[in-house]
Amino acid sequence: MSTADRSKSSGNGRSKYKVIGTRPVRHDGVDKVTGRAKYGADVHPTGLLYAVVLRSPHAHAKIRSVDTSKAATVPGVRAIITNKDLCDPGSRMVELGEGAVNLKHLNNNILAADKVLYRGHAVAAVAADSIHIAEEAAAQICVDYEVLPSVTDVQAAMRPGAPLLHDDLFTDELGKQGSKPSNVAKHFRFEKGDTAQGFKQAKVVVEREFTTATVHQGYIEPQNATAMWNSDGHITVWCSTQGSFTVRQQVAELVGVSVSHVKVIPMEIGGGFGGKIRVYLEPLAAVLSHKTGAPVKVVMSRADVFEATGPTPGSHMKVKIGVDAAGKITAAEASIAFEAGGYPGSPVGAAAMCVFACYDVPNGRVDGYDVVVNRPQMSAYRAPGATQAAFAVETVIDEICEQLKLDPVEFRLKNAAREGTRRIDGPVFPKIGMVESTAAARDSEHYQTPLTGKHRGRGVASGFWFNIGLKSSVSATLNADGTVSLVEGSTDIGGSRASIAMQLAETLGIAAEDVIPTVVDTDSVGYTDVTGGSRVTFATGWAAYEAALDIQRQLVARAALVWECDAAAVTYVDGGVTGPKGQRMSFKELAEQVQKHGEPVVGKGAVDPEGCGGAFATHVVDVEVDPETGKVEIIRYTATQDVGTAIHPSYVEGQIQGGAAQGIGWALNEEYFYDDKGVMRNSTFLDYRMPSCYDLPMIDPVIVEVPNPGHPYGVRGVGEVPIVPPPAAIANAIYHAVGVRMTELPMSPPRVLRELLKKAK
């Protein structure tokens, strides 16, 4: 059965739509495959200068002084900047669309002030006539460092006596400030019911400890920025970003101008996955442009990307779950400590929201710790925090199922969160698809087919991501040929031009191909939050729906004028209007009419919607473990997911497959490998081992559609949750293959072999 057949078989009543659920060619497809699409590095304004960032070779050091005098004499050098050249924005918190950021930390992360906090931390930047001159000059900048002891491990960082990164961070004990400086930036707790009582009701209680490694999003395109600070005070920034308005705001804050003085032109983006929301280079390019009067471009190397952009945190977690004789969860506890990197702000909050969210947990408690360590400041990465948490919870559940001799899928169905379930962190679920997506896993051909063979095992795990809404704007204009030009502010990473255009097309009753979507700069569309949180197809799609309704209203009014009747007597239906006497004008006829007479038809949509629908996924994986080497081979992989409504099933499948592939890499191979000096030793794609097509079988996506009642077309958001189950599912499969419980990521050959050898003793 092909994936196309499978998605059709989900029987969601899709037939009520004409465009939604079909698979048109994406509007930007040809540009992407022919290489015409313009990415950030493809920008070459006249008179361009090239910049290089000088980075710390130390994981932790005081900066005694920076001497740029020698570097400044290199012929062709135009400007050199350090932190002093940035605007001091104070310590205000600024909302970035996926969480708030402290501006002082953002500022210090872009160019270190008094201390460097990780290897790769930016210290100075040089603009010159060529990249080679800039590199030469950067090498001649003399930084006098006082090297300090470093700590790169979250557990070590929490211990008394650990090297302290900041002297103004105090252990925040559940909201109270501690008296002694500490690396713990934040400690918070969610509680529901009485966990002590709950554990008493349990027949089986399993408590385990877990660690996961820092992993990087591994987007193909490195960070880049080109900026031109014009002499009228207006700054133009070209870059690859998930949020052009977010870049606008950050640049404005960090260089000290008003947001309307910054225009961000979002270029195509070669992957982001959460890592391209925070700025690194844009303010540097802007300030260098200000100093030189010329446009300045700066592009990261792959090592820069690994060492100086935000990966997702490594973690240390404890999870304890109690289950009664009937197989129902009675209580659950988790303690989750995340690496924040050099500055506070890990996604541990989201981890705590997601950790038990798949289940109806009557009594629960979650503690979260945000811990600074000498690593780059962490960023979002696809369902940030949820994957780490699921690794812990879902393997504990597997162990409980084993002890209670319960089928792991049936256990999940029995305990599944459903409409009305209250999460430990508070919210009560509306209609959700945990049951449906898990049932789809159970009913899949994969799960129904027994696995045979030596050293082989099957694992199951579920995952949750809440998805977000936030602000989106579009405008849409009617063309004389009956097409609609759609202007949107959401940068398109995974096919959102198509998924947004299709919702406009569905609403207007026209073909997806008759919509021409364009992602424009921040001066040319209403405010739009980041492409992240699986929000774009949900929220920007909703904006497109609103714009289409706006166009409908105008066309109805126009038809009423033509037919000399009341607008209320005209109906917009089936891609056209019907009059009181049965008159009919098609969309194309209306478009011709509008071009001939009267004002142009322009629709707009601007939304900040409630009604996000959470996403649930259950994955089934078969592995074969080589007992000689510990290498784990993925034999078969099936990923079910409630996607709400699959607007464009091919891209939904692609998201599921991509998320699963990234989760598999995280599970098996990826990790930041630091030496005892805090230096990353595998900062290239040769050494940082992401899965390639040689490592993976076909990942079979199974689309389950439980339409989100909070969206006009039932959209939930798709992109994030598929990364959540893989590490846990694979850990469970390894156990069932060779009998070792893995509690540490990645489950790379040495670690698996170590556990196999331990077991063999």
Place this chain on the structure above:
Amino acid sequence: MSTADRSKSSGNGRSKYKVIGTRPVRHDGVDKVTGRAKYGADVHPTGLLYAVVLRSPHAHAKIRSVDTSKAATVPGVRAIITNKDLCDPGSRMVELGEGAVNLKHLNNNILAADKVLYRGHAVAAVAADSIHIAEEAAAQICVDYEVLPSVTDVQAAMRPGAPLLHDDLFTDELGKQGSKPSNVAKHFRFEKGDTAQGFKQAKVVVEREFTTATVHQGYIEPQNATAMWNSDGHITVWCSTQGSFTVRQQVAELVGVSVSHVKVIPMEIGGGFGGKIRVYLEPLAAVLSHKTGAPVKVVMSRADVFEATGPTPGSHMKVKIGVDAAGKITAAEASIAFEAGGYPGSPVGAAAMCVFACYDVPNGRVDGYDVVVNRPQMSAYRAPGATQAAFAVETVIDEICEQLKLDPVEFRLKNAAREGTRRIDGPVFPKIGMVESTAAARDSEHYQTPLTGKHRGRGVASGFWFNIGLKSSVSATLNADGTVSLVEGSTDIGGSRASIAMQLAETLGIAAEDVIPTVVDTDSVGYTDVTGGSRVTFATGWAAYEAALDIQRQLVARAALVWECDAAAVTYVDGGVTGPKGQRMSFKELAEQVQKHGEPVVGKGAVDPEGCGGAFATHVVDVEVDPETGKVEIIRYTATQDVGTAIHPSYVEGQIQGGAAQGIGWALNEEYFYDDKGVMRNSTFLDYRMPSCYDLPMIDPVIVEVPNPGHPYGVRGVGEVPIVPPPAAIANAIYHAVGVRMTELPMSPPRVLRELLKKAK
């Protein structure tokens, strides 16, 4: 008195506005003066090819064959096209925003089919790796011409036996098709009252014949186009144009795709004046791109611009006016024959609408003739046709005033068109400012100061332009810092970013500097007609006003939410909202509120307004004529004009000065000089004599404001009418200086000397 003082002195109640009537720095000013603004020739997409157009050396010839085989072998040549490579669009008429065009003629003008009709007519185009290769290859294309006799003079072309340009054009005698082929493409007539009767009532009747030379707009930036025909069938065009949507439509028709497959990116434009509406190069670049798979750029030389783009027609006119003893016009007749160039379509229709429009003419008749000649196809040029017509009418009136011993300004005031006057071509004037602008000329210090000195004379003339409305769209989005980003489709030639932004700012009660206007491509804004006809500040300004009202409504609704009251109880006033209990939020506070909570605020405006207000101007000029050489020196120049409301007085003054300067060039020096082979002999700016700052005194603009009741801010449109009076005013001044009546333009030294010598005989 400075111009600023003078414009204030017009006492129009401007004080009711806060932004309108002020003089903020234009938003694109710094880019224009620092050279950062990007014009069409500044586009350099990756892999760009360069094209050259091979042009006819003959004024009139049959094309027997075009042999491109040798040229095609030049290394580096990528494609060669002729007319066969264009799509045959048939003979449909297509509206271009300033008049309709026959698609077959447009097609043949871009690349000649069977005949070349003027020297410079495009015959083939070559795309190559460099411009030099393209030039070399173009020189090796062999065109076999059968040279035909040519006719470049409108009177000669109308005579029986003249060489015929087209064998399918028949004299159209007032709507009826004639039986014999002719160069007269159209003959039409406007009539009002009984002219024979009218002339009987006259005390004085003067009838004169006039000729005017072909003149070019003389924009600084030559025509240019870059096009990329993508493999998905979508075409991107970068060019300098007055109408991006017009280019979109023309390209679509000529290459045979739907309009939505063409995206036009309008670059900055270095002058247009009507000459950059029709396409010349864009379809060639597109077809060459289609053939080569690469972007293709083509830029005209100055000689190309003169010889192959549309100047304004030379003319032959007869005007007869009768005036009674009381000094009132009793009847007027005009016969106006315009050169159309190689294909029909001169602006003779507009000339006929304008010719007597300054006056209340009880009995009138106007005949118009559109005549093809072997010159480039004519285009619009600032108040197209009105300047030629005014030259005839205003000098006849001057002669009548002389005969009746009437002050020429008083005569104009007595006979002025005013509210309720019906034009000969039909329309009845709403409130207009012919009286007020003429009175301002009378009351000017200039006119009140007697002119002394030998060979000096003062001339007066009036002019009319009707101005147009048409479609415009904008969208406007609220930024968090209380500014508004304004997206518009009107290309900005003369400061319209400012004049549109100011109307948005006025309506919202914010500063002009708090609006960020951007001119975007055709995919990113609603349909917008050409920048021409003095329509942009009127119509696009109106769209901005509508967008501001839309924003007002949303902010009122938002405030009502915040204050928990009914929206009807909230008032938008003074750049903010006031609540029922006297609560107040400023625009900036509202912007912050919107950024924090709820959907973004996006306003839109899309209009096709009625209510155009005609523009009237009266100019006073003092000249000194050198009786030895016939050279005319402009000593003093005052230009009064009813501008409706002066949105940005500096740009209004600039338009008046620029129009007058162009009119002076037209009057005194400019002409297409053809030899007997139909070859233009002065196709450079050295030989085609436009006035420079050495030739002109300060031109004093006097702004008169009779607000247009048909526009929310009283806008009429400013840019065109100031070119209308100068030739007539100067002719009248020459007469009063040295006693010769000039009836031929330009009034260059040889012609003036000839008349002086005739008179001396």
